[in-house]
Amino acid sequence: TELKNIRNFSIVAHIDHGKSTLADRLIQLTGTVAERDMKEQLLDAMDIERERGITIKANTVRIEYPAKDGETYVLNLIDTPGHVDFAYEVSRSMQAVEGSLLVVDASQGVEAQTLANVYQAIDADHEIVPVLNKVDLPAADCDRVAEQIEDVIGIDATDAVRISAKTGIGIPDVLEAIVTRLPAPKGDRDAPLKAMLVDSYYDAYLGVVVIIRVIDGVIKKGDRIKMMRTGGLYPVDRLGVFRPAMQNIAELGPGEIGFLTASIKQVRDTRVGDTITHEKKGCTEPLPGFKPAQPVVFCGLFPVDSAEFEDLRDAIEKLALNDASFSYEMETSAALGFGFRCGFLGLLHLEVIRDRLEREYGIDLITTAPSVIYHVHMKDGTMQELHNPADMPDLTYVDHIEEPRIKATILVPDEYLGDVLKLCQDRRGIQQDLTYAGTRAMVVYDLPLNEVVFDFYDRLKSVTKGYASFDYQMIGYRADFLVKMQVLVNDEPVDALSTMVHRDRAEQRGRAMCEKLKELIPRHMFKIPIQAAIGGRVIARETLSAMRKDVTAKCYGGDATRKKKLLEKQKAGKKKMRQFGKVEIPQQAFINALKMD
Ligand code: GDP
Ligand code: MG
Numbered sequence: 001t002e003l004k005n006i007r008n009f010s011i012v013a014h015i016d017h018g019k020s021t022l023a024d025r026l027i028q029l030t031g032t033v034a035e036r037d038m039k040e041q042l043l044d045a046m047d048i049e050r051e052r053g054i055t056i057k058a059n060t061v062r063i064e065y066p067a068k069d070g071e072t073y074v075l076n077l078i079d080t081p082g083h084v085d086f087a088y089e090v091s092r093s094m095q096a097v098e099g100s101l102l103v104v105d106a107s108q109g110v111e112a113q114t115l116a117n118v119y120q121a122i123d124a125d126h127e128i129v130p131v132l133n134k135v136d137l138p139a140a141d142c143d144r145v146a147e148q149i150e151d152v153i154g155i156d157a158t159d160a161v162r163i164s165a166k167t168g169i170g171i172p173d174v175l176e177a178i179v180t181r182l183p184a185p186k187g188d189r190d191a192p193l194k195a196m197l198v199d200s201y202y203d204a205y206l207g208v209v210v211i212i213r214v215i216d217g218v219i220k221k222g223d224r225i226k227m228m229r230t231g232g233l234y235p236v237d238r239l240g241v242f243r244p245a246m247q248n249i250a251e252l253g254p255g256e257i258g259f260l261t262a263s264i265k266q267v268r269d270t271r272v273g274d275t276i277t278h279e280k281k282g283c284t285e286p287l288p289g290f291k292p293a294q295p296v297v298f299c300g301l302f303p304v305d306s307a308e309f310e311d312l313r314d315a316i317e318k319l320a321l322n323d324a325s326f327s328y329e330m331e332t333s334a335a336l337g338f339g340f341r342c343g344f345l346g347l348l349h350l351e352v353i354r355d356r357l358e359r360e361y362g363i364d365l366i367t368t369a370p371s372v373i374y375h376v377h378m379k380d381g382t383m384q385e386l387h388n389p390a391d392m393p394d395l396t397y398v399d400h401i402e403e404p405r406i407k408a409t410i411l412v413p414d415e416y417l418g419d420v421l422k423l424c425q426d427r428r429g430i431q432q433d434l435t436y437a438g439t440r441a442m443v444v445y446d447l448p449l450n451e452v453v454f455d456f457y458d459r460l461k462s463v464t465k466g467y468a469s470f471d472y473q474m475i476g477y478r479a480d481f482l483v484k485m486q487v488l489v490n491d492e493p494v495d496a497l498s499t500m501v502h503r504d505r506a507e508q509r510g511r512a513m514c515e516k517l518k519e520l521i522p523r524h525m526f527k528i529p530i531q532a533a534i535g536g537r538v539i540a541r542e543t544l545s546a547m548r549k550d551v552t553a554k555c556y557g558g559d560a561t562r563k564k565k566l567l568e569k570q571k572a573g574k575k576k577m578r579q580f581g582k583v584e585i586p587q588q589a590f591i592n593a594l595k596m597d
Pocket of ligand 2: 019020021
C-alpha cells in the first residue's frame with residue numbers, strides 16, 4: 001500500500017468511555033468482520049478482560065476503508081489499555097502510530113486517565129481528533145465537554161466528532177476524520193529495513209507472534225532478520241496482518257503494521273522497542289528504544305495444598321513466557337512452605353495473574369501482603385533492595401530505609417473533595433496542587449506507593465461513589481520512619497502477614513489487623529492470642545476465645561449420615577486453610593486482614 005493511503009492511529013480514553021465499543025463499530029462498518037462473527041468487544045480477547053471490562057494487551061487491527069474522495073485507505077488501529085498499571089503499554093503503542101482519537105464520554109467529561117493518556121499522545125507528536133461519545137445518553141453535554149477539552153487539555157475541540165459508539169451515530173464521520181485529519185506515515189521503501197518491535201505474545205499454535213511497525217524498507221516472508229538489541233537472528237516464517245483474524249501477506253512496507261513469526265522460543269527473547277532489520281545489508285542506527293516495564297509490586301504466591309507446588313511452577317513458567325512484565329523467583333516461608341515471590345506492574349496486574357492461575361490452571365493460592373521495593377541503607381554504606389518484608393535485615397545494621405513515592409492525580413466532583421483529601425492525608429500524602437476543571441477538582445498528591453498498592457483505588461471509588469478518577473506516576477525514593485510489623489498467631493510469627501508500616505501508624509494498623517484476624521480465623525478448641533509486634537515488642541493484641549462445642553455434638557448418637565456429611569463439609573473447608581502451628585487460618589484471611597478501612 002502506498003504511504004499516502006495509510007493511516008495509523010490509536011484510541012485514547014479513560015476506562016469505560018467507550019474505546020472498545022468504538023473499535024468494534026469501526027471494524028463492523030468497514031466490513032472487516034462478517035456480521036455473524038461480530039461479537040461485542042472483539043479486541044478484548046481474554047475472558048478476564050471481558051469480565052472486568054478492561055483491555056490488557058495492546059491489540060492491532062487492519063481496516064480497509066473506501067473514503068469519500070474515491071480512494072481506499074488502509075487504517076491500522078492499535079487498541080491501547082486504559083488502566084494505570086498498563087501505562088507502559090500505552091506509551092509503547094503510541095510510538096508506532098501518527099495519530100490518536102481522543103474519546104471522551106460526553107456525559108462524564110475529562111477524567112484522570114483521559115489526561116494521562118492524551119499527554120502520552122501529545123508527547124508522541126500525534127495529531128489528535130477529539131471524539132465525544134455517548135451522545136445518545138440524556139446526560140450528554142457535548143458543548144460543555146468540548147469546552148473542557150480545550151480548557152483542561154488545551155487542544156482545539158471545535159471540530160470534535162459527536163458519536164454514539166453504541167447506536168452507531170457518527171461512526172462514518174470518525175472514519176472520514178481519520179482519513180482527512182490524521183497524517184499519512186512517512187518512510188522510504190528503498191532504504192534498508194527498519195521496523196519497530198511493538199509487542200509480542202505467545203500463541204499456542206504459532207509460538208511467539210511479534211507485532212511490528214515498518215519504518216523504512218520492506219520485509220518479506222523468508223527474509224533473515226536481526227533484532228538489533230538482543231542480536232537474535234531469525235528467518236521469517238510467516239508474515240501477516242490482523243483483520244482482526246490473522247491473514248497472511250507477502251510483504252509489509254513502510255508505514256505498515258502487521259505481525260511475524262520466526263521460530264522464536266519465548267516472549268522473553270523479544271524486547272519491546274527493539275529494532276528489526278535484515279541480517280545482511282541492514283540499517284546501522286537502531287530506533288531509540290522504549291523503557292522496559294519494571295515490576296513495582298511484589299507478593300508471594302503459595303499453593304494452598306503444598307502438593308500442588310510443581311503444578312504452580314509449571315503454570316507460572318507458562319504465564320511468564322507470555323508476559324515479560326511479570327517476574328518470579330522461588331521463595332520458601334516457614335509458615336507457607338514452597339512458593340514464588342512474584343513482581344507485577346501494579347495491583348490489577350497482580351489480580352489478573354492470580355485469577356488466571358486459579359481459573360485456568362485450577363490451583364488454589366495463598367497471596368501474601370503486596371509489598372513495594374524498599375531501599376534499605378545499611379550502616380556500612382551499602383544499599384539492599386527489599387522485595388519482601390520477611391527478608392528485613394537486623395535493625396542494628398540498618399541506617400535508614402527509603403520507600404518509593406508517586407505523584408497521584410485525582411479528578412473528583414466538588415462534593416467529594418473533602419473525603420478525597422482525608423483519604424490522601426490518611427495515607428501519608430502531601431498535597432501538591434489543587435485546581436478546578438469545570439465543576440471538578442483536580443488534586444495532585446505526593447503519596448507513598450505502599451499506601452496505594454493495596455486498596456487505595458477501591459477506597460477512592462467507594463468514598464466518591466465511583467466518581468473519582470485516578471492516575472499515578474513514580475517520582476522516586478525518599479526516606480521515612482518505616483518499620484517491619486509482624487503478626488503472631490498463637491505465639492507463632494506468620495511471616496506471610498508481615499508488612500512494612502510507618503512507625504506513627506503501626507499501633508493503629510496493628511490493632512486493625514488483629515481485630516480483623518479475630519473475625520477471620522475460626523474458633524478452635526483452645527484460646528488463641530493474636531498479636532502485632534515490632535521487633536520483639538507487642539503493640540496490639542486480641543484473643544480469640546475457645547469454641548464451645550464441635551459441629552457434630554448436636555447429632556450425637558443420632559443420625560449417622562448427617563454426622564458424616566458434616567464431617568465431610570468440614571474436611572472440604574479445611575482444604576482452604578493453612579496450618580500454623582496448631583492453628584488453621586483460612587486463605588481469605590491473608591488478603592482481608594490487610595484491607596484498611
Ligand atoms: P472502554 O473501557 O473505553 O473500552 O469502554 P467500553 O467500550 O468497554 O464501554 C464501556 C461501557 O460504555 C460499556 O457498557 C458500553 O456498552 C458503554 N458504551 C460505549 N459507548 C456507548 C455509547 O455511545 N452510548 C452508551 N449509552 N453507552 C456506551
Ligand atoms: Mg476496553
